[in-house]
Amino acid sequence: MTRLVVAKFGGSAIGPNGSFIPKIIQRVNELKKDSKVITVFSAPLTIHNGKKRSLTDIILEQGDNAKNGIKPTLEVVKSAYQKILEIVNSENRENCENEIKNHLEKAQKALDDAFESKEFADEVRSRALAFSGEILMSHVMNHILRSNGIKSDAVNFEDWPIITDNNIEFTNFLTAESRERMDKTAELVEKNEVVTIGGFIGKTVDNITTTYERGGSDRTAADLGILFHKKYQTSVDFEKDSSVVSADPKIVESELREVNQLSYNEARLAGMFGMKILDPIAIKEIVENGVDMPITITNMKNPGKITTIKRELEKQKGHPIKIVTGKENCAIFRIETNSVQKLLTSLEKDKRYSEFVILSPFTKDGIEFSRILFLDGEYVKRNEKYLLGFDPLATITYNRGVITLIGDEMWRVQQVASRTSAKIGESGLNILNMDAQEETSRIIIVVEDADDNIRKAIKAIHQEISDINFI
Template identity: 75%
Template structure:
């Protein structure tokens, strides 16, 4: 069976105005030595108002403009692609420029529709983002690869293999429908060394443009792995600034340990609780589709440094606590247990939403209540009516932060719960709730989300991690 790497390059991997494209070329040349490649691209980064931002953010800002009756201005977008064009040789320059002009006209047309309706939502939003960001970048990268002597082609949006449902702005992957639409993409993979494709974007069976939520390019890479794993020996490669370490390096600056391997479960939990490893829904989709393939997180600047994510990691005598992480802007939903089950079924079937954790229940006045920790308080705020529709007497508490330790074998760690809670107390923070479950090797500590409380708690627990003994 031939090998296939689905390599995902996010905005930071592409760099500001394509600054890191030479590194991408090095990585693709290395990966294609023994594998075919599908390279999935996010929208590039640029500078706006002296700040680094994604072209996605630029378009979202223009979307607000059209809602207020002001014509969109794509000058920042155009300027970014003009700078990226320097990586295209003279032979491919004209075709690449025409492609940029053609796609930006489509984005402008979508924004003009938004201006007429004074509305930037649903398919108008999706088309504006698709044709200015991910899909356009994949076509530009195709010309760059060709300019460097690599046999490549780009997936046309007409033949898009990622088929989704009709939740336009936070869509869901339909694996069986996608397989029906895979033939032309499969032929491209067969005929080329590298195939480029935009992440984040989907298409309904009747041709409506959809988007995943932010970070959705990770899901595109996972979905392609799901679609191709029976035809090729497939692995997914996430090209990043670093491999996985034991805490977010933007929060903890000393004592970080490299993480060699993670299980699917550990990676998903870490992603849910604030570590930017990969979109946890990408793991969920792989598991739901019964696929077992390795995911490699590679430090693009030093490819010898990697973290391998597998369904079952190799047995090693490493420290069972692999990661300490935390999440701000959480919310806790308290609801009678009798009503909670209906809510959970609806979240799974209707909303296809899973970014929550069920905490231990409690009883008050003879009535049992369930507590559900939602890891995105803004999602709960946007859907308050929906949530309270299941129980009008339910309550929602916002401004909660959560700290958690990641490790499937954390049961081997002595006194982990007591020592962790003590360290948070010593840091001057008040624990509002602590949920420890032996069966899931999970410890969740809820604190108030204020100022730098999450940062302080993560640093305190991470520092203690190396001192805790394990069996």
């Protein structure tokens, strides 16, 4: 069976104004030696007012301007693409210039619509983002690849294979409908060495433009893997500035351990709890579709450094605790247990939302209460009315932070719960809740989200881990 690699390049991999594109070309040339390649691109970065910024943020800012009666402009976006255009050779430059012009006209039309209606939401927002960012970047990269002698083509939005539901701004992948629309993309893969496509963007069966949540390009890569895994020996590769290490290097600066392997479960939990490995919903969609394909996190600067993510791992030799991570801006929702199942069913079926964990229940005045730890406090704030509709007497506590340890075989670590909780106490932090479950090999520690509490706790626990014995 022919091999296929779906390789995702995020904004940081592209670099400000395309500064890292030569490295992308090098990586694509390496990947295509023994595989067909689908490349998934995020919106590029630029330098604006002396700061590194994503074009996504620039467009969202212009959309807010439009909503508030300030005429929106694409000058910063145009300037970024003009710099990237310098990488395109003379043979492909005119076509690339036309692609930039045509796509930015569509983005400007969406912003103008927002200016007239004083609303920047739903499809208007999605069109503005799509045609200024991910979709346009995939077409520009197609011309850059061709300029470097690579046989490539880009997926046109008319032939888009990522079909989603009608949740416009926080959309969900529809597998069956996408399979019905993937023929054109499959044809491009068959005829070319490399195919380029924009991440983050979908469309409904009625051709309405939709977007995933931020980080959604990871989901696009996973979704394409799901669509093609039966036809090709498929793997998904996330190209980043480092492979996975045992904590966020911006928090823990020394004694970091390289993580060579993660299970799907470990990777998903790490993503949910703050590690920028990949969007945890990407893993969820792979599992829900019954697909078993390897995922790699590759250090673009040193491609020999790779973290492999699999459904089932080989026998582990290293420390069972692989990652210490944490998440700020969480919320705890307390609800009577006899009402919780309806809420959980609705979150799964109606909202298709899963960024939460169930904590141990408690009993008060003879009534059992369940606790749901939501890992995104802003989501809870946006949906308070919906959540309280299942129990008007339920309570919500905001400003909570959570620290967790990642490792499917954590049960092999001696005194892990007592040692980690003691270390947090020594750091001067008050543990508000500690939830340890042998069955899920999971430890969750909740503290107040104030000052640098989460960072202090992660540092303290990470330092302690290497001194704890394991079987």
